[in-house]
Amino acid sequence: MGKKYVYIGKGVLRGCVLTIIIAFILALIQTFSSIGESALSVCILITSMISIIYGCVYATKKINSKGWLVGLLVSVLYMIIVYIAAVIGGKDVLAIKDLWRVLLALITGTLSGMLGINL
Template identity: 30%
Template sequence: MSYSKNQNSSSYFIDIIRGAFLGLLLTFILIIIFTIILTYTKLSEEFIPLINTVIMILGITSGAILTSRKLERKGWLTGGLIGILYFLIILIINKIFIKDFTTDIYLLIKGFIAILIGCIGGMIGINIK
């Protein structure tokens, strides 16, 4: 019985990782689309932070909904873990590619938003039939 429990636990965390990477995939696709729109239109660059936050929310929500729907249990926990993992991966990518990347209150707020949105997405996903 212990082996079965560990196997289910490892499968659960693999699903969390898949959910986070699914959200990241959607994020990168949306960033490419936004970059093309920004390049070929007169859209002001002042909208970049807002659009990036919306893209983050869409990425986390999609990963949390699809994963929670598949697992059919622990929706808020699943979504919250996906939000945390997604945010940590984005944080690492930013640290690697942005030389003057700084940690400030806005980053902490975005981290909180990532967890909250993940929890909400997980609760939505578990209730979708």
């Protein structure tokens, strides 16, 4: 039973590491070119979704049961970490668009968990 939580934690960690790598690449691109605010917002959203998918699929492949629940847990923990980092960074995280991002992340995580079981 405890090993399942380790895989969930590893899925969250892998998702966070992937987010950091992609954010670094986006920062490099933004340094050398002009990316608009709306395009950057979309890139950040896509980065989060890719990271959640990766973390959820990893965790569900290792646990191999209850994919939707594992995916949901990974996405919740990932979003908590992202929003703690945002608060520390000084961002206001109570906007409506942020609530939509959380909802999208939870749906993505749940569906990714189901996908991970079937891969």
